[in-house]
Amino acid sequence: MAPAITLAADAPTLSPANTGFMLICSALVMLMTPGLAFFYGGMVRVKSTLNMLMMSFISLGIVTILWVLYGFSVAFGTDKGSLVGWDGDFVGLSGIGITELWDGYTIPIYVFAVFQLMFAVLTPALISGALADRVKFSAWALFIALWATIVYFPVAHWVWGTGGWAFELGVIDFAGGTAVHINAGAAALGVILVIGKRIGFKKDPMRPHSLPWTMLGAGLLWFGWFGFNAGSWLGNDDGVGALMFINTQVATAAAMLAWLVYEKIRHGAFTSLGAASGAVAGLVAITPSGGSCSPLGAIAIGAIAGVLCAMAVGLKYRFGYDDSLDVVGVHLVGGVVGSLLVGFFATGGGQSDVAGLFYGGGLDQFWKQCAGVGGVLAYSLIVSAVLAFALDKTIGMRVDEDDEVSGIDQAEHAETAYDYSGAGGGTVARQAVPAPGAATPKDPKNTKKVDA
Numbered sequence: 001m002a003p004a005i006t007l008a009a010d011a012p013t014l015s016p017a018n019t020g021f022m023l024i025c026s027a028l029v030m031l032m033t034p035g036l037a038f039f040y041g042g043m044v045r046v047k048s049t050l051n052m053l054m055m056s057f058i059s060l061g062i063v064t065i066l067w068v069l070y071g072f073s074v075a076f077g078t079d080k081g082s083l084v085g086w087d088g089d090f091v092g093l094s095g096i097g098i099t100e101l102w103d104g105y106t107i108p109i110y111v112f113a114v115f116q117l118m119f120a121v122l123t124p125a126l127i128s129g130a131l132a133d134r135v136k137f138s139a140w141a142l143f144i145a146l147w148a149t150i151v152y153f154p155v156a157h158w159v160w161g162t163g164g165w166a167f168e169l170g171v172i173d174f175a176g177g178t179a180v181h182i183n184a185g186a187a188a189l190g191v192i193l194v195i196g197k198r199i200g201f202k203k204d205p206m207r208p209h210s211l212p213w214t215m216l217g218a219g220l221l222w223f224g225w226f227g228f229n230a231g232s233w234l235g236n237d238d239g240v241g242a243l244m245f246i247n248t249q250v251a252t253a254a255a256m257l258a259w260l261v262y263e264k265i266r267h268g269a270f271t272s273l274g275a276a277s278g279a280v281a282g283l284v285a286i287t288p289s290g291g292s293c294s295p296l297g298a299i300a301i302g303a304i305a306g307v308l309c310a311m312a313v314g315l316k317y318r319f320g321y322d323d324s325l326d327v328v329g330v331h332l333v334g335g336v337v338g339s340l341l342v343g344f345f346a347t348g349g350g351q352s353d354v355a356g357l358f359y360g361g362g363l364d365q366f367w368k369q370c371a372g373v374g375g376v377l378a379y380s381l382i383v384s385a386v387l388a389f390a391l392d393k394t395i396g397m398r399v400d401e402d403d404e405v406s407g408i409d410q411a412e413h414a415e416t417a418y419d420y421s422g423a424g425g426g427t428v429a430r431q432a433v434p435a436p437g438a439a440t441p442k443d444p445k446n447t448k449k450v451d452a
Helices: 016-041 046-076 088-093 109-133 135-160 165-169 179-197 211-233 240-265 272-289 295-312 315-319 327-345 366-392 401-406 408-415
Strands: 076-078 084-086 432-434 447-451
Touching: 016 046, 016 211, 046 084, 046 109, 046 135, 046 295, 046 408, 076 401, 084 135, 088 109, 088 135, 109 135, 109 179, 109 327, 135 366, 135 447, 165 366, 179 272, 179 327, 179 366, 211 240, 240 272, 240 295, 272 295, 272 327, 295 327, 315 327, 327 366, 366 408, 401 408
Parallel strands: none
Antiparallel strands: 076 084
């Protein structure tokens, strides 16, 4: 049979609706990085607040420039040996026409590039939560640049780039369970094993300084995640994006409730931190799986992730690694759970006809998911640890002990998050006290003001 001839009339044409939709989704994903900054910023102590915010914000600057210069080419250029891509037209985004379409889709290449850029920005920012209170800002900035280049860009090609080994194997990762969350969580574990614990870990109280900030950050993440997930279908023509949208909401709700129930049973209280963390765990778990499962499957995936992640955050105390804000417990564990459960809950009626074990598909897809999870986890863990070790032995990764104790905000940024100096003009609690020799403390004529 002769091969079919594709006529010009049959080729995709630019869709204003899909293009506008994807630009909105890109903006939503960009919002997730400031949302992450608030989520993490509220969980640290006052003396580390600005540093935590800056560790997320700096990724917006560094990764954006690297993405334009060569990151997009490495991640989504023509495949080179199933490991990286490269396309000279993508270098500097200079060889791309403004109406040139991403292959097989109805959106311009520029729109696809900026959407994927926001993923690249967010992923290294996720790592920062594990390193709170103790990392030099200059070393962190250099780590981001190296990690994005050596780890994120190639892994994005493995998972989503045509020709990437995981893509060709058939690993399902709708929006980043492996490329984003397992990648960042494994990197966080690798780095903290190298740089060590905070001073006072398991001894001093290290409670969140602003849980309202954390709840606000979780809400911004939840809001932005609709663009993160639904936008990953790159259009809105066949209902798969809508399936992912509703599954995102459903799984997040289920995970939050499951975390709170576990927390109540285990610790006796429903905490706001648990609600925020549970919601994020659900968002993480549904990211790889939501395009392939039903809403009922999303409830199950979210609930399982909520309980397992709630259990996992306590492992740092048992094994002695200082994952400051539970990046390993939420993102690594949640990403693994969501990715592997594709092999059980894929219905065959969503993003592809692949069915999981519960829908008659056997374990074939599960083993593919295991390969994707294991490959990304091992690569990111090892390379991230090597990068951290190299930086620590050259420029040093950690701040001085005195600076860590007194506060990294002042040491690294010459600022503090809150300025109380204007609250009372330097005078606290001006109260009337008896002057020497006064007959009675109730005599208003015999009093003087004392500054605390």
